[in-house]
Amino acid sequence: MVRKYQVVVIGAGHAGCEASLTCARMGLKTLIITLNADSIARMPCNPAVGGIAKGQMVREIDAMGGEMGSIADHAGLQFKILNSSRGPAVWSPRAQCDKELYSVLMSKSLQNQSNLEILQSEVTSLIVKNGKVHGVKILTGETIDTSAVVLTTGTFLNGSIHLGKMRFNGGRFNERHSTYLSKSLAEDCGLTLGRFKTTTTPRINSLSIDYSKMTEQLGDEKPRPFSHFTKIEQWRKNLKQLSCWLTYTNSKTHEIVGNNLELSSIDIGEVGSKSPRYCPSIEEKIERYPEKTSHHIFAEPEGYNTNEVYLNGLYTGLPFDLQQQMINSIAGLENAKVIRYGYAIEYDYSNPLQIKKSLETKTIENLFLGGQINGTTGYEEAAAQGFIAGVNAGFKVLGKDPLILARNESYIGILIDDITTKGVDEPYRMFTSRAEYRLSIRNDNSDLRLMDIGYSIGLISNKAYKKFKLYKSTLSNIEEGKTKNLPTDENLSPWSLEKANEEVSIHKKYKGYIEIQNKMADKMKKNKDRKIPEDFDYNKIDSFSAETKQRFIKVRPQTIGQASRIYAIKPSDIAILTIYLEKQKQKKRKDVKRNIENKNG
Ligand SMILES: Cc1cc2nc3c(=O)[nH]c(=O)nc-3n(C[C@H](O)[C@H](O)[C@H](O)COP(=O)(O)OP(=O)(O)OC[C@H]3O[C@@H](n4cnc5c(N)ncnc54)[C@H](O)[C@@H]3O)c2cc1C
Structure with missing residues (x-):
């Protein structure tokens, strides 16, 4: 008997998890297929969520009923608001996470979700008839019928791993790559694929680090959660924050790297395969900025139950013996023992000019693409697209118009508008500077901008929405000076009077600037010819x-x-x-x- 679903999601990375939860929560019978059910929502690079502009996107996903923010709140081991010395418009929440816990909690969310089934297998091809996707074929030869497919295959399509001059197939270290699907995307779906690459850092044993030579980086004294629904006081009480540590590369490190550039895997690969400009390997940094005598290296814990430490800033494709030498040249890391080496990975992506703003492909109806496959990089960029691809696959099945977020209402709208109108010629990541309306699309007001949308899709519960409406009316009352008979924190929870007062003062502070910003943006539009x-x-x-x-x-x-x-x-x-x-x-x-x-x- 052929299995039938309304939506099939291929891939259980950050995009696939959001897409599948969204479809299932919209009431659609959904199947998520992944190569490895043990690595759901795995963080193969920095175990951190959020950061500049990325934190804003996590808050936006959360405001519409997505999952990433809440999982990060419960798997986070250090929370910081980046840019906190500057204005609230650019405050960006970031959490260092326990990577195993993150994956376990997200897996549980998927397993507990009604209407959602998980299957470990490899999708080998898409079944397309008359320009429309009707199903998928998996490695066992089984076919699965579906009305819509969301494809979120990340770095796995024809993934090849490079460590120095060593090369082997893999979607990530110790995980096999996706062998057949690229051919089906090209031949059955008419999609043009390109090659991108990215690198990750070595992980070392915390016990082998001399922290006395490094500078401690503490989390915020009054941490703030990502999710609008996390009860802050209770959450703060239970949170045990760990420290990160700062050290620097030096002339010895630069000599080791600079003298061995030709041995790195960074330059190898297919012609035109590009790595993320804004997340350069140490080889690229030393080649690009020869005048710099040192670079920051942050030693960041990977979890509560592991000694593994991530060396943020030391992305590399050097051979393993040189990685060890390079690490041991750095203050505090003289005796550091490597647990896992850094590596580079090269993979197929699909040019995003081939998708509409709904993330449906222009060539094949009911086929939606989200995440790294669209030429982006980063967990948050992936989750944001996964969420929108999920909503729009669901809407398509239900016969509704797609959800397209505008540039002036969200970073997610900017991301999708950018990649679908300009395409990508290197892995795309989000920045505040990409936003012409950044004074109005702040992390603090993501609920005010987007929660109505989440509610209208059916992803915000009636109970939560009632509290949100009470919060909105409280804001208006405070703004109008009607401060008698305001609701109590208990009635407002998870919102609070403190949050409402802060929001009103941010509104006041930015009102004039936002008017100027909007005039500038209008002028830019008028100037297009x-x-x-x-x-x-x-x-x-x-x-x-x-x-x-x-x-x-x-x-x-x-x-x-x-x-x-x-x-x-x-x-x-x-x-x-x-x-x-x-x-x-x-x-x-x-x-x-x-x-x-x-x-x-
Ligand atoms: C080595 C490395 C370094 C990285 N460095 C950075 C960095 O420096 N900065 C940064 O921002 N990001 C980095 N990333 C990227 C980051 O991991 C991704 O942006 C993010 O995980 C993408 O999420 P995704 O959901 O699109 O795909 P992934 O998280 O890659 O998930 C893909 C999912 O698809 C499944 N899958 C693939 N093919 C099939 C198939 N045929 N059938 C069934 N399931 C399939 C896989 O099993 C997996 O579950 C790096 C990734 C790697 C591997």
């Missing part, structure tokens, strides 16, 4: 980064609209370019006027 001279000298603009100059010079856009569609060009770059062009225009006008006046005597 403005011409850029062919010989424009981008090198003249000091405030452009080297990357921005490079990209403008390569494309030489003819209009502001075209310039804004160049991959990795940020709204702030366009604002600077527009101001510069305006100044040039004013100067030309003045020159013409002066010339006429001079001629006239």
Whole structure:
């Protein structure tokens, strides 16, 4: 008998978990298939959730009823608000996590979820008829019927692992790669695939570290959870935070790496295979910035029940003996013992210009793609897309219009708009600088921006939504100065009066700035047909980064609209370019006027 589901999700990484939970919670009979049921929501790189702009996305997923924030709250071992010395618009929550606990808690969520089944197997091909996906075929030869498929295969498609010059197949270390699916995506679905690569760091034994030579990095004294639904006081009481530690590379480290660059796997691989620019390997850092004599290295615990420590900043594809030498050259790590070596991985991704903003493919109906397969990097970017792909696969099955978030209401909207309109030419990660409306899409107001949407999809319970509505009315009352008879914290919980007062003061602080921001954004939209001279000298603009100059010079856009569609060009770059062009225009006008006046005597 052929098994039948309404949605099949392929892959149980960060994207697949969000997608499958979302579909099941929408009441759809859902199956999630993964190569290895022991590695659900595994963190193969830094065991941390959130960070700059990424933390905002975790809060957005949570506000709409997604899972990542709540799991991170219960698996976190150190919590920090990054950028806390700057304004609340760029505050970004981050949690160092116990990676095993994270995976166990997410697996349990999937196992406990009604309407959701888990199957360990390999999907070998998609069954496509008349331009529409109808099912999947798995390694046993079994076929499974479905109305929609969400594909979230991460780094597994034709994954190949590199450690120095050693090379072997794998989707991650000790996990096999996905062998057959790429062929089906190309031949049955007409998708064009490319190759990207990424690296991870060695892990060492905590007992072999001399912490007296390093600087302790404590978590926040008053930590804040990601999830809007975590009861903060109780949560703080139960939380036992661990420390991270800071040390630095030095001239000896740079000598070891610099003298052996040709032995690293970073340069090998297929032509054009690119690694994340913003998460460079130590080899790339030393090659790119020869003038720098040291780089930060953070030693971060990987869990409560393990001695393994992650060396953040030491991403590498060097051979294992050189990794050991490099580590031992660093203060505090002179006697460090490696438990796992760092490595590089190369994998197939699908060009995101082939998907719509709903994340459905343009070529095959009812086939949705989310996560690293779309050319992004990072757990949060993956979870965000998995959530939206899940909602939209569900909506498609139910005959509803897709959910498309706007750039001015969420980072998730920006991520999807960026990759589907500009494509990617290297792994894409989120930054606050990609957001032209970043003063209004803050981490503190993610509930105000998105919880109504989560409720309308059916992912926020009636009980939680009632509390949220009470919180919103409390905000309005405080804003209007009606502070008598406000609800108690008990009535508001998990929201609180402290949170409401903080929110009102942030609103007040940003009101004027937000008006200016919105005017600037409108002006940018109006300026899209403005011409850029062919010989424009981008090198003249000091405030452009080297990357921005490079990209403008390569494309030489003819209009502001075209310039804004160049991959990795940020709204702030366009604002600077527009101001510069305006100044040039004013100067030309003045020159013409002066010339006429001079001629006239
Ligand atoms: C070595 C390494 C280094 C990394 N470094 C960084 C970094 O520096 N910075 C960063 O932000 N991110 C990094 N990442 C990326 C990060 O792990 C991913 O961004 C994130 O996990 C992607 O989530 P995902 O859900 O898209 O896919 P994954 O988490 O990769 O999950 C993919 C899932 O698909 C399943 N699967 C694949 N093919 C099939 C199939 N045919 N049938 C059934 N199941 C299948 C797998 O079993 C797995 O469950 C790194 C990853 C690796 C492996």
